[in-house]
Amino acid sequence: MEEIFMRHSKKTMDKSSDNLYRQIVDDIKDAIREGRLQAGDVLPSERELAQYYDISRVPVREALKILEFLGAVEQVRGKGVFVKKIKMRHVLDHIDFMIEDPMLALLDLFEAREAIEIQAVHLAAERRTADDIEAMEAAVTEMKINIDMGKEVNVASVKFHNAVIESAHNLVLTKINGYLSDLLRLSRHYSLKNPGRHEVALNYHQQILQAIVKQDARSAVDLMREHLAVARKVIQTQLKS
CATH class of the missing domain: 1.20.120.530 (GntR ligand-binding domain-like)
Structure with missing residues (x-):
């Protein structure tokens, strides 16, 4: 699943923006909507996501925190960050509300x-x-x-x-x-x-x-x-x- 996510063409990041983390959340949200990430899938590591977006780890870490707080993902110590097995429509509605x-x-x-x-x-x-x-x-x-x-x-x-x-x-x-x-x-x-x-x-x-x-x-x-x-x-x- 990590390879599928990483291979897919991502949105162009506006690196002049102060809200890089929001762009990452939006991109991961789209991956969930499009079925590239599904409940139970593990996300690429923080380091891999930073390389993927060609940015530092700071906005990546912030994006993952937001996704976790909003109930879209869950961090399992020693195993990684997983897409939660819940009703994704509910989660995405919350994310849309926040990212808007x-x-x-x-x-x-x-x-x-x-x-x-x-x-x-x-x-x-x-x-x-x-x-x-x-x-x-x-x-x-x-x-x-x-x-x-x-x-x-x-x-x-x-x-x-x-x-x-x-x-x-x-x-x-x-x-x-x-x-x-x-x-x-x-x-x-x-x-x-x-x-x-x-x-x-x-x-x-x-x-x-x-x-x-x-x-x-x-x-x-x-x-x-x-x-x-x-x-x-x-x-x-x-x-x-």
Whole structure:
């Protein structure tokens, strides 16, 4: 499959563009659509893709991360990157949405998050249970440990925000959050890309948790709104760079 993919004539890369990774994602998306890559197939290695497109590994690595966050591929340690065995139409719809204008998509996502998470944190402060508090505390602890060990914090951050939404005990909010999970993972990839942001995010999570524990809905809402606004500015800066 690698040979088939590599032999096929690729799109001409606009190397003057700052968004080479988007062109790679678009090309791999077309390979999936045209059947050159199918569920279960392994992609060429990062080095081979860089040679294939005649570019550095940096945009290739970024493209593979985006494809993984959007659910199109899965990295298996020691074996490579595989096209996921899922409904590809669903994945491609997500990719089209992101590649059309990723900045607009991610910035619009924050407007949606404000509608969802600010309401969720308000309800969480009123409805949280002992189990809910335990789940949020576990996510905060995991995030702190990962920071201390110099590890990625994206997963722990996702767990915290999911726990807040679960604490609202509103089925619709939970379902909407699940639907946006792919975009949310990509969003956190950018907002937490800089390790210097990790402590800032952790501090917000700790304060939000304290407000929820105290059932101080007003403070919880204010902190969540500020947390999302700060992350949105980081996303905006990252996508312009």
